[in-house]
Amino acid sequence: MRPFWLEQALFNDGDLAPALQGEQSADVCIVGGGFTGLWTAIQAKQKNPALDIAIIESDLCGAGASGRNGGCLLTWSAKFFTLRRLFGEAEAIRLVKASEAVVQHIAAFCREQGIDAELRQDGTLYTATSQAQIGTLDPVMQGLEACGIKSYYDMPPEEVARRSGSARNLAGVYSPIAATVHPGKLVRGLRRAALNMGIRIYERSPMLDFSTDHPAIVRTPCGSIKAKKLVLAINAWMASRFPQFERTIAVVSSDMVITEKCPELLEQIGLTDGVSVLDSRTFVYYYRNTVDGRIMLGKGGNTFSWGGRIAPVFDQRSPYEAELTQALHDFFPALRNVPVTASWNGPSDRSVTGFPFFGKLNGASHIYYGFGYSGNGVGPTYMGGQILSSMLLDLDNEWTRSPLTQGPLGHFPPEPIRYVGSIVVRNAIRRKERAEDEDRQPWMVDKLLSKFANAAGKADKA
Incomplete structure (x- = not known):
């Protein structure tokens, strides 16, 4: 495909x-x-x-x-x-x-x-979509400022919601140095x-x-x-x-959906420029609009491959299309009647450090x-x-x-430890963040397991 x-x-x-x-x-x-x-x-x-x-x-x-x-x-x-x-x-x-x-x-x-x-050089917004995410980026912002390289600034909550087009974003920091x-x-x-x-x-x-x-x-x-x-x-x-690189990367899917053209609705919700928006969960939700008036939303950390092999699922429609569509509607209730044009996923080569x-x-x-x-x-x-x-x-x-x-x-652990461990940690992260989305206290075991997650797909938190 x-x-x-x-x-x-x-x-x-x-x-x-x-x-x-x-x-x-x-x-x-x-x-x-x-x-x-x-x-x-x-x-x-x-x-x-x-x-x-x-x-x-x-x-x-x-x-x-x-x-x-x-x-x-x-x-x-x-x-x-x-x-x-x-x-x-x-x-x-x-x-x-x-x-x-x-x-x-x-x-x-x-x-x-x-x-x-x-x-479009309209910058990027890192946001918090739950109370648990608020303030998690403060340490790295302070570290950047101490070294004289901070390009971000805090936005009032109402400005974050306006600029991101979604009231689900409760807080955030913005940098003009980014593009889509x-x-x-x-x-x-x-x-x-x-x-x-x-x-x-x-x-x-x-x-x-x-x-x-x-x-x-x-x-x-x-x-x-x-x-x-x-x-x-x-x-x-x-x-x-x-084979020498089998344990140096974990091949993980990043899954996306994109809507039909809906420029009038985008105008109504205020998402009219090329800003990219990423929340502060471990496997982030990220979205942006397009020049032709669509919204694309994606999420990483869904499908893990065994031994770094490229599975057939990476060349098909996303198996998480329903979940991504629901997330899209949670961010943008006004788009509930806008059809999803396509979904897809692709293999992301995640290193142990998060850097190439x-x-x-x-x-x-x-x-x-x-x-x-x-x-x-x-x-x-x-x-x-x-x-x-x-x-x-x-x-x-x-x-x-x-x-x-x-x-x-x-290096990552050998198989089957890497694959099984990845699934266990991924599911713990999902349960933890679902609890945080619902303002509940996550299970302690999920909080502990979540700490094993590779930080490659997200911003530093500490």
Whole structure:
């Protein structure tokens, strides 16, 4: 099933790249035509225009996670405490600033290349939808302020409700440094820009295998590419292809629904700009409106895969469509009679830390990888391109010196402990947050189990 966003983008851009045929060669071969692969190719080409770069994509560019996300272009500022704990204060501050700069970088690139990605720089709201969530972001806000990098400010409750379009949001903080995009139009726009720069793209060309010799040889059903350097940018699909990464990520679904067009109702409830709204639960609800007058709502942490394998459910309508539709109606009672156009889900590659990691495959000096975006990839994939392009060109800069290039920082338990534990903790979180939504005291065991949750999908709380 094609992602909803990609179907919309292809309606206006039916151009398909050819499949790889015969024996080819390149300076650099990038496996994966999503945001990471495209940004890496584009930035490497910008730094060295003479570089011969080829991208192979198993389906169409954007058919994976890049075309299935909610289109929220967020920063790492709300995860400052985790960054500081992992990498130290100086690097944490640098990464927060770099993630904020990405919003402008992507906006500028779209302007320069004439990409209509429906990018709207209207900021983001982190909200509380229960009394238990109120104030949970205060510590990280104070930490950002102490380091002089706080872009958020508190909003009065009535302003939070007005700006978010929903009285369910009881409190919140707002940052203007965020945007929303049409992910399908962005990824297809990057594809066109890459082609215009002379980067070769082969779609419908799945990698069958590759050699680790130098040069590397990547084989597809109808051809092969011999490359001096190889980049693996297949994200959630890495764990199923490379056993060494099986315990470095947990593949978890993010499920979404989107309504039919209803611009008049959106005008009535006040949700008329491109602000993104995320609540403060562990597996957040997030929503935004679209340029053509729809509302998209999503929630992560629903379906967990066994051993990092990409299950068939990830390519189908969301099995949580009914629950998401009910949540949509809880946020927006006025939309109860508006049909849901589509639902979908996609695999999110959640790392132990909640941040992506990069490195060289098995220590091979010419084979690079980057993945683990943990459900927040629209902006950070640009940073992934900065890192991987710098590594490809053997540069000595703040990106190649970053601890993000040291590979995975931690591992999940082996199966079946990881899978069973994930389900137990997920269900405890659901019970705990349901009690909080109903202003009841959660069970102590659920509160204890909830502490085991990976914080990758949410803002820091302490």
